[in-house]
Amino acid sequence: MDWAGVGTGLRPVSSLGLDKPCIIGEFAKADASYGLDDTTVYSARWYLDSIRAQGYGGALGWSLDATDAASNWTRFQPVFTNWARWQQIRPNDF
Secondary structure, three states, X not given: OXXXXXXXXXXXXXXXXXXXXXXXXXEEOOOOOOOOXXXXXXXHHHHHHHHHHOOOOEEEEEOXXXXXXXXXXXXXXXXXXXXXXXXXXXXXXX
């Protein structure tokens, strides 16, 4: 949680003392900007870039098919697909 400001809840994986890959359990997608090249704070790409930059092995965006206020997979999916291709991430990488 970012209680103390943007990005404060996302500690670097290296600071956690883990010996296995770690993923972000969930992050909201509905309030994000969905521009493919938009990297402003809270944009869909910002979430993905920030999570990757902190060393996490992946993240689960909330939610694929929920209809609540924190979900919008239809708009998030093109950004995610474009980002994964740009990162050259393949499912077997994890």
